[in-house]
Amino acid sequence: MNADAGFVQIKDLAAHDGRDVSIHGWLFGKRSGGGVAFLQIRDGSGICQCVVESSAEDAFKKASELPHESSLIVRGIVRKDERAIGGYEIAVSSVEIIHIAAEYPITRKAHGIDFLMSHRHLWLRSRRPTAILRIRHTLIKACRDFFDNRGFTLVDTPILVAGAGEDAQTLFPVEYFDRKAFLAQTGQLYLESACLALGKVYCFGPTFRAEKSKTRRHLTEFWMIEPEVAFAELDDVIALAEDMVCYVVEQVLARHQDDLTFLGRDIEALRKVKKPFIRMTYGEVAENLRSAKTKDWLEKEMMRDKEKLQALIDELGRLEKQVDAVKKTAQKDKIQIQIHELKENIEDLEADLHNRPAHIASAQAFEFGGDLGGSDETIISKQFDKPVFVTDYPREAKAFYMKESVQDKRLVRNMDLLAPEGYGEIIGGSQREENLDVLVTRMKEKGLNPEDYDWYLDVRKYGSVPHGGFGLGIERALTWICGLKHVRETIPFPRTMGRIYP
RNA sequence: UCCGGCGUAGCUCAAUGGUAGAGCGCUUGGCUGUUAACCAGGAUGUUACAGGUUCGAGCCCUGUCGCCGGAGCCA
Numbered sequence: 001m002n003a004d005a006g007f008v009q010i011k012d013l014a015a016h017d018g019r020d021v022s023i024h025g026w027l028f029g030k031r032s033g034g035g036v037a038f039l040q041i042r043d044g045s046g047i048c049q050c051v052v053e054s055s056a057e058d059a060f061k062k063a064s065e066l067p068h069e070s071s072l073i074v075r076g077i078v079r080k081d082e083r084a085i086g087g088y089e090i091a092v093s094s095v096e097i098i099h100i101a102a103e104y105p106i107t108r109k110a111h112g113i114d115f116l117m118s119h120r121h122l123w124l125r126s127r128r129p130t131a132i133l134r135i136r137h138t139l140i141k142a143c144r145d146f147f148d149n150r151g152f153t154l155v156d157t158p159i160l161v162a163g164a165g166e167d168a169q170t171l172f173p174v175e176y177f178d179r180k181a182f183l184a185q186t187g188q189l190y191l192e193s194a195c196l197a198l199g200k201v202y203c204f205g206p207t208f209r210a211e212k213s214k215t216r217r218h219l220t221e222f223w224m225i226e227p228e229v230a231f232a233e234l235d236d237v238i239a240l241a242e243d244m245v246c247y248v249v250e251q252v253l254a255r256h257q258d259d260l261t262f263l264g265r266d267i268e269a270l271r272k273v274k275k276p277f278i279r280m281t282y283g284e285v286a287e288n289l290r291s292a293k294t295k296d297w298l299e300k301e302m303m304r305d306k307e308k309l310q311a312l313i314d315e316l317g318r319l320e321k322q323v324d325a326v327k328k329t330a331q332k333d334k335i336q337i338q339i340h341e342l343k344e345n346i347e348d349l350e351a352d353l354h355n356r357p358a359h360i361a362s363a364q365a366f367e368f369g370g371d372l373g374g375s376d377e378t379i380i381s382k383q384f385d386k387p388v389f390v391t392d393y394p395r396e397a398k399a400f401y402m403k404e405s406v407q408d409k410r411l412v413r414n415m416d417l418l419a420p421e422g423y424g425e426i427i428g429g430s431q432r433e434e435n436l437d438v439l440v441t442r443m444k445e446k447g448l449n450p451e452d453y454d455w456y457l458d459v460r461k462y463g464s465v466p467h468g469g470f471g472l473g474i475e476r477a478l479t480w481i482c483g484l485k486h487v488r489e490t491i492p493f494p495r496t497m498g499r500i501y502p
Numbered sequence: 503u504c505c506g507g508c509g510u511a512g513c514u515c516a517a518u519g520g521u522a523g524a525g526c527g528c529u530u531g532g533c534u535g536u537u538a539a540c541c542a543g544g545a546u547g548u549u550a551c552a553g554g555u556u557c558g559a560g561c562c563c564u565g566u567c568g569c570c571g572g573a574g575c576c577a
Contacts, residue, residue, distance in 0.1 A: 029537090029538075031535095031536045031537075031538095031539050031540095032533095032536085032539095033532095033533050033534060033535080033536070033539085033540090034532070034533040034534065035533080035534035036533095036534045036535065036536075037536090038535075038536050038537080038539090040537090049536090049537085051535080051536090053534070054534075055534095067528090068527095081535090083535060083536080083537075084537090085537070103512075103527080103528065104527090105512060105513075105527090106513085107512090107513065107514095107526070107527055107538090108526095108538045109513070109514070109525090109526055109527075109538075110513075110514050110515090110526090111513060111514075112513080112514075112569095112570090113569090113570070114509095114568090114569050114570070115512095115513070115514095117569090118569095170575075170576080186577095207577080209575090209576070209577085211574095211575055211576060212503065212574090212575085213573090213574075213575060213576075214570080214571075214572080215571080215572070215573085215576095216571085216572095217576080217577080218575090218576075218577090219577090222577065223577095224577065334538070336514080336515090336525075336526085337514090337538085340514070340515090347507095347571090348571085351506090351507095351571065351572075354572095355572070355573090358573095371575085371576090373573090373574085373575095374572095374573085374574090374575090374576090375573095416577095424577095425576080425577065426577070427577075428576085428577060471577065472577075473576095473577030474577090475577080476577055477577090487577095498568085498569070498570090499569085
């Protein structure tokens with residue numbers, strides 16, 4: 001596999017039109033006839049059709065016998081052909097088999113989520129995961145470029161920590177020689193001290209939460225990018241988050257039209273993500289949730305969704321009739337997969353509609369003091385087509401380090417960013433309490449022992465300044481940007497409450 | 503932790519308490535432009551596990567396990 005063998009990546013085929021090239025990859029799909037075989041080969045950069053004619057005797061024999069996902073090298077002339085996906089194909093002169101694959105468990109037909117998750121190491125090779133992982137790469141790079149270009153310094157924070165970040169109940173304990181330690185939930189406390197050294201800092205790494213939650217928004221191990229800025233107040237933190245999200249969405253749109261389209265993402269909805277985002281205080285959100293207008297809106301939405309459900313059920317009936325009429329098995333397959341997807345969508349919508357009255361009732365009964373529930377977030381984020389900043393939550397609902405509001409001591413200077421289209425919280429941040437005495441009081445309020453946080457309190461003893469930052473959950477942001485139903489598809493090997501394999 | 507659902511062939515799913523099936527995948531043969539190809543044949547089962555009811559259990563009952571969805575909590 002040396003350079004002079006003329007290896008090219010499939011994505012660059014067009015630039016080699018008419019030339020003799022080699023590609024190496026895996027057999028993604030195959031159709032073979034008596035005298036011609038069509039190999040779909042993927043190499044990680046794309047998928048290419050390779051045509052092997054029986055006149056190329058050795059190549060044809062090998063091609064006909066190869067099972068799916070075998071690895072191989074093919075050599076041939078690149079040529080333009082409208083019948084090939086991508087517009088170019090390779091007229092094969094030779095096939096070199098690297099490895100003959102065993103029977104591959106993942107087919108291009110319908111699979112259930114449990115099966116796919118148990119075969120995640122293989123599922124990664126499919127088109128949907130690769131599309132998502134490419135977007136993940138861009139999102140992470142865009143976040144890092146954004147901070148790097150603004151004079152931030154990357155500061156790596158520890159993953160093994162002695163004490164709780166926020167709530168000890170949700171920490172994973174680990175043995176640390178003869179002591180107990182925990183896996184970090186956030187790098188924030190460390191970043192706060194680092195920002196007094198470097199001014200503007202950020203960290204990017206995995207975080208761990210032992211929350212016993214099994215929902216489409218939760219992982220036990222997820223990645224977070226967290227900036228922290230000295231001399232910043234809440235408005236600065238909000239502006240920073242707004243600019244970052246706009247930049248990230250812009251970068252993904254610029255590079256991944258094809259991937260987003262493959263995922264079925266409504267790209268127009270993403271294009272609307274431009275400054276300024278919506279800003280509401282917690283008080284305004286509470287009022288909104290309780291209002292007659294919102295109730296009316298929700299009830300109308302529920303009616304619309306009921307109609308949508310009926311339309312889906314009608315569609316299902318239509319397809320089920322059609323499937324009996326169709327003879328060709330490929331078409332039948334296609335319809336059966338549509339039926340499968342439709343059934344899933346119907347189940348989801350039914351479950352959603354079933355929960356809806358309770359959500360409406362809980363929104364109407366929303367009381368000052370509580371944190372926003374998942375359903376409340378969904379309600380707010382469905383009402384707008386741009387992300388929504390919610391600020392100034394009640395202090396009892398939020399962490400000890402958030403700065404107390406000057407105007408209203410019941411509130412803290414924090415913000416959550418809710419992604420639109422019902423996706424909900426992707427960012428949580430705040431201005432931090434820089435006053436030592438207030439901070440200690442707040443810790444005691446939360447039942448924490450200030451002595452455990454001596455080093456952290458030192459940040460307030462030696463040149464304390466206003467500062468603040470936020471954390472962006474990479475997987476939640478990706479779920480929204482890719483338009484997915486569940487966070488588990490946005491990370492290569494998801495860790496959820498019920499799964500740690502593979 | 504709580505509430506609900508599911509568990510049948512490698513996969514996706516059928517099967518009034520009465521002979522365990524279909525499609526795909528795999529395999530054999532055919533076909534020189536296929537687009538999740540097509541045509542003809544073939545192999546494939548501890549019905550999650552352990553008890554119970556019954557002449558008879560994939561189906562009913564009890565328990566266990568696994569997974570899925572939701573609540574609380576959170577990014």
